[in-house]
Amino acid sequence: MASPSVPVHPARNLAVFLAMLIGVYLLVFLTGNKLAEPKLGIDLQGGTRVTLTARTPDGSSPTREALNQAQQIISARVNGLGVSGSEVIIDGNNLVITVPGSDGNEARTLGQTARLYIRPVISGVSVQEAAQAAGGRMPGLPGGGAPGIPGLPPGAGGGIPGLPPGAGGGIPGLPPGAGGGIPGLPPGAGGGAPGLPPGLLPGAPGIPAQPGSPFTGGQSTPGDQTLPGGSGAGGEGTFGGNGGSFPQQPLIPPAQPRPFPQEPTPAPGTTSESPGPENTSEPTAPGSPGEAPSPGPQLPGLPGLGLPGLPGLPGQGGQAQGLAGRIAAEKRLRQSDNKVVQALALQIQAGRCDKEDVLAGNDDPDLPLVTCSQDHQTAYLLAPSIISGDQIADATSGMDQRSGSNIVQLQFKSGAADVWADFTAAHIGTQTAFTLDSQVVSAPQIQEAIPGGRTQITGGSPGFTPDGARQLANVLKYGSLPLSFEASEAETVSATLGMTSLKAGLIAGAIGLALVLIYSLLYYRVLGVLTALSLVLAGAMVYAILVLLGRYINYTLDLAGIAGLIIGIGTTADSFVVFFERIKDEIREGRSFRSAVPRGWTRARKTIVSGNAVTFLAAAVLYFLAVGQVKGFAFTLGLTTILDIVVVFLVTWPLVYLASKSPTLAKPSYNGLGAVQQVARERRAVAKSGGGTGGKAAAKTRTRVTTAQSTGQG
Template sequence: MAPPAGRVRPGRYLAFFALIVVALYSLVFFTGDGKPTPKLGIDLQGGTRVTLTARTPDGAEPSREQLNQARQIIETRVNGIGVSGAEVVLDGQNVIITVPGEEGEQAKSLGRTAKLGFRKVITAQPAAAVPQQQGGQQQGEAGQPSGEPSATPDPPPTGGGSAPGAAPAQDPSPPPDSGNVQDEIAAEIQAAKEVRQNPALVPADPNDQAAMLAAQQAQQQAMAQLNCAAQDPLVGNDDPQLPLVTCNEDGSEKYVLGPVFLEGTQIEDASAGFNDQRGAWVVNLSFKSQGADTWADFTSNNINERAAFVLDTRVVSAPNITVAIPDGRTEITGQFGQQEAKNLADVLKYGSLPLSFSSSDATTVSATLGLASLEAGLIAGAIGIALVFIYCLFYYRMLGVLTVLSLILSGAIVYAVLVLLGRWIGFTLDLAGVAGFIVAIGVTADSFVVYFERLKDEMREGRTFRSAVPRGWVRARRTILASDAILFLAAAVLYALAVGEVKGFAFTLGMSTVLDLTVVFLVTHPLVALVAKSKRLSSPKLSGLGTVQRLGEQRRRATGRVGAAVKEA
């Protein structure tokens, strides 16, 4: 004969749950780094927050499509450099990069436009004044890998400068909500173009003496007006089809460059490597087939000329071409450190941004406030859980003990899942996530209450504790599934629509809801069934169900008296 609906074999369910716990903690302790601690967000361990403000050459507001594309590229760069737990979100016209821990320095270069172009050097001269800055990068060489012929650059002037792969120093820009910021930006860009991208800088006919003289005068005037230490309004906004007057990255040399003959979009791959022959870090480029052909043609037709590698309007390297490079394999060299070379390779590899951005506003976030808030939240949560435990023990007695045990086991699997998600998908726990877990504890406790009250309803109708368990479970199960399904759906919608910390709250709430069902089905219900089978544990005095049991007995007696009276009648 089949068992009544709702009957279970408690041992099997509890054994299956124990197997899940063993599997989870085996993964926690014996895979990855073996550290049983979850990854913490920026508010709990500190980190860096970088704010980038978009700017367009015509002064118009950037489209949402452009901002989303820029966010996706920056997010790809974040993933490419291996920064875990980072977050890239849009806030109006700003892109905000949040990096927890001590990896924030790597995020400061992620907002580079990374607009790379190869231009012919028309003329070059040392800058009148070289800004005294820390670090530096000088012009380097373009060539093939070690052991093959390579181009040799002229010796560069010495001088300090900004680190390659990092955003150049820029003056503070007006706040994005000021009155005519976009109009001012557009005017600034247009004024710079009129001087530094004048078509007359490079005459169409080199044999026209008058045009050559006018071009030389325009070149000298443009270079005289160019301040290498100031913010460059043309970053990300230069016209590749026009000549360009610009500086190298350390501000030690000024250049007049021809139009772009090879776009950076033709780069197939970029990687950082150590060149043993030069004893320095370099960036290795490989081109797509069309780009390799263009580079081969240029190097073969411009022997003893110079080519400039221009990244975001700044010359990264400007070597002499001494031999042709037929296969396109090229090195960018300079005074690179390992991290600087890797940063530059990453921004080139993962694509250029559709917008230019004003100078990065990098803020170091201390974990002190977050930890204080976490401590206060955990204390409040502990007090709340303690009150729930006391109430359950007082009101439900043995069933309250099962509630406490179920919540402890729920917390155990939640912790293991947090650790594993941190390793596998880089999930980081922040204050919003902690709030989601605290809310989920209330939801889990509510599921227990629904089940226990259904048991009491069955016993009030005259059934014994043992017979009430399977029947009450069938009725409670529907309610629990319905309420958890609604909560999970709400969490999923919130996760899809929200950004930032709210998304973390939604994720933890949804995950806890699923784990709540696991605990209720595999732990709570089987334990109640075991208690119901035990005469000692199910005694009215110990179970706390004496009152409803007496009401059930009175109901049975009353029903029996009514039945007897009906028969007599």
């Protein structure tokens, strides 16, 4: 039979592998933290635990179904980040997340509610300029003003619960001209609400609506302006559906406020009836004491607004209690349809942008929202949502090629894609905010229509970090949680097994590897040396890859993963045995060592590929169906199986081929194939002699083969 044609390029194969090995180690030592140490799992080095306490808007206990759904979504986020060895368990009404390492921010990110809404921007105010307009007195902060309403003189109030009586004016208990007490309102103002200016825009002067917003009927008016001060969610925003990228426009000083219908302002000393039910102010003379506050406080002109929960206004009687009450009070203040309430809420929110947001993740997408940017520099008044996060088909992180900034790319589902295309076409020149858990992530300006259902989010200024973009894309991709959660402080968890178990496992693996090498050297001699060299190179490649996986996808190596590595390296040794035994089969058929190597490789490689394919398939099924540490075992088993193919094809086969070309290594005393070659010679002799002596020769040959196999001589 003719010798099969085998393309042989041993030097090229070895050069490819060495280039790969050098490349991964350059990445290990020249990127990231430059430490050649893999990340260890919870069982080996401990980790960080964060408890997430579920919050419901009505204060009731969360359902078991909602908790199970939240657990599944967080587990999917864990897998999306590649954080192996993490645990997500339900503990009563809480979710407990444990991640390897000492960074609790990662666990908090995994527990983020991630409710994304796209809301048109109606108006906004710079936190810095609001503070300057208030003379440094922000809501609820001391500074000489009345508590809660910056700029009001001490002793003012009476009509507002919690403020002492002693003044009159348009607002009962406040002096005439007290409109200036609210930042941005001129003194001496009147209007639909006593004491507020006529023609008040949804907000205060300098808080105009954008053209085409739902609150302007889609019509642009001469009074429409961008807001004074501030730059949105910080710096530049991007809409990238068709490559459109643009800076957010600077907020400019306002022109004359835009009027909107209000009830006539009564003259001082007359009765004023506000739009609310039974919301009547008794006549007050300027400077006379106001009436005592009543339970269930109502600001004239602000019907139905309960003040409990408003910073600086303690409220009487109807004071909200507990988390559910605080959330309800925030909604009354920050999600009101009343333009006067919106103006007040915008100024109040500007003074507490750096405080924890009680409303986070609990805003109603069908109502307006007053909230802050993530950098705490701008307070926004936003229209109801036009697209929600559940309409996102896919989310990925990347880098904008023009600006070099990190971005999150979104692909909307078909229905939302049409809405987005129509909206952007009709609202060119206006700002649109992306809110995540009730906070503005980015608020860029639309410069052109964006068809195709694709867009992108930037992190404003200073922008997303690579990890921040990746984590945001991950939480958006797997959907929002059915509950909002309050994260506890991170606590350190000690290693469940510890370094002693790690050392014991490594020692066991080293002993097993040493036994394999000793057996290979005794049985295969020079081929055993090539086996050892191949295993060392395979181990070096595996180690470097584990370091890089820990650095870039947060893969953590636990004891189960180490077991997968040991079994995978054993599979690699099996591949060598298959190859070497095929070579011996060829020699028994009468071929020389030199000619047996390429023929043996041709037959062995099919078996090697088939065997590794079965192992990899089993590892893949185990990885996708298993959870916890079993998943880590399957991952390392699959990784070493792939590297087995690489090492056998690029290292072992070229080295054995080069050895077969060496006259010295081809000698039986070096390659350990002397007994096999003797069997081949006897077979040839039997074939030539024939006749009656054939049976004895054949029996003798079988005896020699059996003896050679039992004594390890080939």
